[in-house]
Amino acid sequence: SAVISQKPSRDICQRGTSLTIQCQVDSQVTMMFWYRQQPGQSLTLIATANQGSEATYESGFVIDKFPISRPNLTFSTLTVSNMSPEDSSIYLCSVENRRDEQFFGPGTRLTVL
Amino acid sequence: SQQGEEDPQALSIQEGENATMNCSYKTSINNLQWYRQNSGRGLVHLILIRSNEREKHSGRLRVTLDTSKKSSSLLITASRAADTASYFCATGAGFQKLVFGTGTRLLVSP
Structure with missing residues (x-):
C-alpha cells in the first residue's frame, strides 16, 4: 500500500x-x-484531483x-x-491502488474558532 | 449523500467474544471496503470484497457480501481490547469514489 503523509496534522485557526x-x-498516482x-x-x-486538470467537486462543495x-x-x-x-473537521486525502483498494492519509484535524 | 447505513451504531463486548457489524447500501456497487478508525485518526484499510464475491477472510476478519440484499457484514473473531475503534463500510460504484456508511463504534472491554 502507498505511504501517504499530510501536513499539518492539526491546526487551530x-x-x-x-x-x-x-x-x-x-x-505516482x-x-x-x-x-x-x-x-x-x-x-x-x-x-x-487529477494531475493536469481541474478537480471534480461533489455536490455541496465548490472550488x-x-x-x-x-x-x-x-x-x-486542499485549501x-x-x-x-x-x-471544523478532519480532512483526509486518499489514493487508490491497482486492486481498487483506497488508502488514506493520517488526516488533518482542523479547529476553527 | 451517504449511501451506507451501519448497524448497530454502537457495540460493546468482552474480550474473546465475536463482533458482528452490518452494512446496507442502496445502489449497485463494484466493491465494498471496510475500514477501522481509532479515536478520530486516519482510516486503516481492512478488506475489499468485490461484487462477484460472497465471502472473504483476512486473519480474524470475515466479510460477507449479499448483493441481492445490498448488505455486507464484518465479523471480528476473538476480539481484543485493541480492536476498540469505529468501523466503516464504503461502497465503490465506479470512477474510484467511495461512499461511506455511518459507522459502528466498537468497544471491547478487557
Whole structure:
C-alpha cells in the first residue's frame, strides 16, 4: 500500500482565515481524493484531483471554498478558505491502488474558532 | 449523500467474544471496503470484497457480501481490547469514489 503523509496534522485557526493542507504520496498516482469528516460523523468526498486538470467537486462543495492543486503525480493541496467554525473537521486525502483498494492519509484535524 | 447505513451504531463486548457489524447500501456497487478508525485518526484499510464475491477472510476478519440484499457484514473473531475503534463500510460504484456508511463504534472491554 502507498505511504501517504499530510501536513499539518492539526491546526487551530481563526474564522475568516484560510488553511492549506498538503498531501504527499510515496508513489505516482493518477487520482487523489479529498474527504471531510465532521465531528462524530462519517466521511464525505469533497473532490477528486487529477494531475493536469481541474478537480471534480461533489455536490455541496465548490472550488471557491475548497480550491485544490495537483501539480504532479505525488502531491496535492486542499485549501479551506474563509473558514468558519462549521469547517471544523478532519480532512483526509486518499489514493487508490491497482486492486481498487483506497488508502488514506493520517488526516488533518482542523479547529476553527 | 451517504449511501451506507451501519448497524448497530454502537457495540460493546468482552474480550474473546465475536463482533458482528452490518452494512446496507442502496445502489449497485463494484466493491465494498471496510475500514477501522481509532479515536478520530486516519482510516486503516481492512478488506475489499468485490461484487462477484460472497465471502472473504483476512486473519480474524470475515466479510460477507449479499448483493441481492445490498448488505455486507464484518465479523471480528476473538476480539481484543485493541480492536476498540469505529468501523466503516464504503461502497465503490465506479470512477474510484467511495461512499461511506455511518459507522459502528466498537468497544471491547478487557
